[in-house]
Amino acid sequence: MNPIQEGRVVIVGSGLIGCSWAMVFASGGFEVKLYDIMEEQVVKALEKIGKQLKELEKTGMLKGSLKADQQLALISCSTDLKAAVEGAVYIQECTPENLELKKKIFGELDNIVSNDVILSSSTSCLLPTKLFTGLKHVKQCLVAHPVNPPYYVPLVELVPHPQTDPSTVDITYALMKKIGQSPVKLTKEIDGFALNRLQYAIISESWRLVGDGVISPDDLDLVMSDGLGMRYAFMGPLETMHLNAEGLLNYCERYREGIIHVLKTFGPIPDFAGETEQKINKAMCKEIPADPEHLNARSHWRDECLLRLAKVKKEMKFGKHHL
Numbered sequence: 555m556n557p558i559q560e561g562r563v564v565i566v567g568s569g570l571i572g573c574s575w576a577m578v579f580a581s582g583g584f585e586v587k588l589y590d591i592m593e594e595q596v597v598k599a600l601e602k603i604g605k606q607l608k609e610l611e612k613t614g615m616l617k618g619s620l621k622a623d624q625q626l627a628l629i630s631c632s633t634d635l636k637a638a639v640e641g642a643v644y645i646q647e648c649t650p651e652n653l654e655l656k657k658k659i660f661g662e663l664d665n666i667v668s669n670d671v672i673l674s675s676s677t678s679c680l681l682p683t684k685l686f687t688g689l690k691h692v693k694q695c696l697v698a699h700p701v702n703p704p705y706y707v708p709l710v711e712l713v714p715h716p717q718t719d720p721s722t723v724d725i726t727y728a729l730m731k732k733i734g735q736s737p738v739k740l741t742k743e744i745d746g747f748a749l750n751r752l753q754y755a756i757i758s759e760s761w762r763l764v765g766d767g768v769i770s771p772d773d774l775d776l777v778m779s780d781g782l783g784m785r786y787a788f789m790g791p792l793e794t795m796h797l798n799a800e801g802l803l804n805y806c807e808r809y810r811e812g813i814i815h816v817l818k819t820f821g822p823i824p825d826f827a828g829e830t831e832q833k834i835n836k837a838m839c840k841e842i843p844a845d846p847e848h849l850n851a852r853s854h855w856r857d858e859c860l861l862r863l864a865k866v867k868k869e870m871k872f873g874k875h876h877l
């Protein structure tokens with residue numbers, strides 16, 4: 555199968571996120587080289603991808619215009635980093651979340667890449683200044699943080715190092731669009747980037763409400779899945795404000811004082827341990843015991859929900875840009 559896009563993409567690390575990225579790039583018609591340190595791991599990863607692509611095709615959920623076999627034929631494995639990155643246009647690092655390991659890998663890449671390739675990290679928490687400072691090719695480096703699993707959730711946060719060339723961000727943004735992802739640009743680094751800052755704010759207040767005995771863990775989750783989440787799948791909190799009154803200014807006029815009043819009752823950061831941890835764990839494990847069998851089955855169901863949601867979003871021509 556000849557790739558339908560020019561330029562090879564290299565995925566460094568063939569774990570959960572690496573495999574998902576490989577599938578996303580192949581669905582967009584790119585030739586993908588999947589690199590890992592262990593031959594056994596990368597061969598197994600490719601087998602797993604093949605199975606998943608077939609399964610997705612069977613259920614009509616395969617992304618892109620190519621057939622599963624064609625997509626699989628675009629992905630090959632490697633355990634030779636130098637050979638893998640030769641001629642690559644884009645490298646997505648997906649190794650374990652360990653600063654020293656990632657710095658070592660970017661140091662190695664820095665010595666063997668050309669001046670054109672983009673070096674991108676999937677890190678969830680490590681800041682670009684920690685990862686890329688001092689590299690010869692720092693201008694070509696950025697964080698492209700996906701949401702797990704990137705195949706089903708399209709958002710990608712692009713976070714530059716202060717010395718990243720603006721063209722690096724722009725090219726990555728265009729590339730993400732091309733493969734059907736939904737990129738957002740942060741202008742500077744910040745702990746947690748945008749997504750985890752929002753997620754942690756929600757987790758924090760959820761923890762407090764359950765810990766204080768205001769609501770049960772199951773009901774708390776329903777507040778999100780049958781309440782806020784219904785809207786949030788289609789529009790963000792700011793547009794929600796805009797529509798929940800006669801526009802944003804009217805919303806602020808009506809609710810400003812109330813919001814500030816409630817926010818003042820938020821307490822300190824919870825410790826995410828102790829009695830509340832036990833209580834939430836017990837509730838979570840009642841229907842989904844924390845063993846691989848149950849967790850995998852539920853994750854599989856979640857991924858199917860996300861794929862169907864993606865279809866609905868497409869049908870609804872999601873986004874104000876389409877109005």
Ligand SMILES: NC(=O)c1ccc[n+]([C@@H]2O[C@H](COP(=O)([O-])OP(=O)(O)OC[C@H]3O[C@@H](n4cnc5c(N)ncnc54)[C@H](O)[C@@H]3O)[C@@H](O)[C@H]2O)c1
Nearest residue numbers: 567568569570571590591648649650651676677678700702
């Ligand atoms: N899992 C998530 O929910 C999630 C979400 C967004 C971002 N991320 C980020 O993605 C990255 C990867 O996470 P994951 O969950 O896929 O981890 P993982 O443990 O599933 O996979 C890591 C892979 O890296 C390989 N590896 C280890 N050392 C290597 C080296 N020196 N060179 C090449 N490959 C090497 C391992 O063999 C393994 O296949 C992390 O930085 C993580 O923070 C994870």
